[in-house]
Amino acid sequence: MFSKLALSSMLALASFAMPAWGDSYPNRTITIVTPFPPGSTSDIIPRLLAPHLSQALGTTVVVENRPGANGSLGAAKVASSAADGYTLLMATTGVLAINPWVYTKLSYSPTKDFEPIINAASTPNVVVAHPSVAASDLKELVNLARQKPGDLTFASAGNGSTSHLCGESLKSTAGVDLVHVPYQGPAPAMQDVLAGRVALMCDNFSNVVQYVKSGRLKAIALTAKERSPLAPEIPTSTDAGYADVQAGNWYSFLAPAGTPRPIVDRLNTEFAKALRNPEVTARLQSMGLTIIADKPDEFRAFIAEESAHWQKVVKAANARLD
Numbered sequence: 001m002f003s004k005l006a007l008s009s010m011l012a013l014a015s016f017a018m019p020a021w022g023d024s025y026p027n028r029t030i031t032i033v034t035p036f037p038p039g040s041t042s043d044i045i046p047r048l049l050a051p052h053l054s055q056a057l058g059t060t061v062v063v064e065n066r067p068g069a070n071g072s073l074g075a076a077k078v079a080s081s082a083a084d085g086y087t088l089l090m091a092t093t094g095v096l097a098i099n100p101w102v103y104t105k106l107s108y109s110p111t112k113d114f115e116p117i118i119n120a121a122s123t124p125n126v127v128v129a130h131p132s133v134a135a136s137d138l139k140e141l142v143n144l145a146r147q148k149p150g151d152l153t154f155a156s157a158g159n160g161s162t163s164h165l166c167g168e169s170l171k172s173t174a175g176v177d178l179v180h181v182p183y184q185g186p187a188p189a190m191q192d193v194l195a196g197r198v199a200l201m202c203d204n205f206s207n208v209v210q211y212v213k214s215g216r217l218k219a220i221a222l223t224a225k226e227r228s229p230l231a232p233e234i235p236t237s238t239d240a241g242y243a244d245v246q247a248g249n250w251y252s253f254l255a256p257a258g259t260p261r262p263i264v265d266r267l268n269t270e271f272a273k274a275l276r277n278p279e280v281t282a283r284l285q286s287m288g289l290t291i292i293a294d295k296p297d298e299f300r301a302f303i304a305e306e307s308a309h310w311q312k313v314v315k316a317a318n319a320r321l322d
Contacts, residue, residue, distance in 0.1 A: 025085055025263050029060045032253070034090040035074025036157070037067045039187035041206045041287065045120060045251050046090045048283060052274035063090075067185050070158040071095035072107055079113035083258035085267065089114065093249045094161045097306040101314040102160035102321045110307070114254040115264050116299040118271045121289040122250040123206040124224035125166050126234065128217040130196045138221040138240035141200075145176035153179045154200040155189035159321045163189070165310070166202035166223055166247035168317035173244050193217065204249045205231075205288035223247045230288050250292070250306075252299065264296055 032050065036042045043065065050061040066074035075095050081087035089095075096110040108114075127138065133152070135141040145152050156164035159182045171178050181198050183189035186207050192198045194216055201208075202223060209231065211217040219234045223245050227236055237245040253271060255264060272293040274280055281291055294302070314320065 025266065026057050026059045028086060029062060030057065030086050030088065032061065032063050032088045032090055033066050033074045033078050034063055035066050035068070035071035035095060036092075037185035037187050038065055040157075040185060041123070041204055041249075041289070042090060042092055042251060044287070045284070048280055049271065049274045052277055052280065053270055056270045056273060070099055070102075070160045072099055072103070076107040078254070078256060079108040081256050083256040085255055085259055085263040087256065088117070088267070089254045091252050091254055092162075093306060093310070094157075096252070096303050097310045098160055098162065098165065098314065100307065101311045102319055104320070110303065113257050115257055115259045116296045116303065117253045117255055117264055117267045118296070119250055119252040119292045119294050119299045119302060120271065120275055121284055121291050123204045123248060123287075123289050124222055124228065125162060125202050125247040125249065126205050126208050126212070126222050127166070127170070127200065127202045127220040127237075128193065128208050128212065129200050129220050130193055130198075131216070131218055132196055133199050133218065135220065136218060137235060138237060138242060141220050142174045142176055145174070145178060149177035150179060152200060153181050153198045154202065155181050155183060155193050155198040156201070157186040157189055157203070158182050158184060160319065161186075162247045162249050163201060163203050165313055165317060165319055166245065167200070168319050169245050169247065169313060170202070170242070172317050173242050202247060209288045228288060230285070251289075268296055
């Protein structure tokens, strides 16, 4: 029979010989799942960060697109993945703070199925219009919608997305009749607005700024309290007297629930370094994004705050989907 001293010595040696999670991680390819189609900000950000993460972590980091159901399909895939740090999720406002309120049955839980890693960046939304629309600001757009109820259409990245709820918020706040046209992701929605097949869209500033600058779209209003320093000429919804029309998006990264904290902390450190790389920062800021790069616990608290906010918006707009 072992003495207590011998047993404790063996346990100490075993724990010393066993490598910590952070020491052995990573040793194979890391996949970042983005639950939206290629071409949008939610796709650009992880692809921009991937080479820097690969170099810092000493392993290949790839991006996989899994679009569908306002990000639910990709989120569910990551939620059911092994909690070992090799499958990560790029998540937006919709995935973590809106979907729980618009879907009666959700295939994942934003609070129970993930370990927050980092909130990377954020951007406000902008109401944009095809040049053929006879309105140049929000007041003119509301008047036009009142003159022609049901004539104006607005595209969105999908039912329950921030672009959808932004349009619904404008409808309910201004008392106008706009027709919602949902798509599977912001990129195909934007293509139809650019082509003039749909009149309007309330999309992320980062997605539309290039088209506004080139004159292919008209910026009607920034759905925020303050104007953007990147485009101070664009008035806000608050400027137009519709302060309740507020919408924006944030882009974040998470791991499956149960992922060891040393791995989460290592990923947080490397994501933050990549985001603060001068070239990456300049690229994201040129897209209208504000770098956040917070800590996991700060991000967890932020998700709870945003979820409470969007619950109220969904209820006010009566935007439940099932």
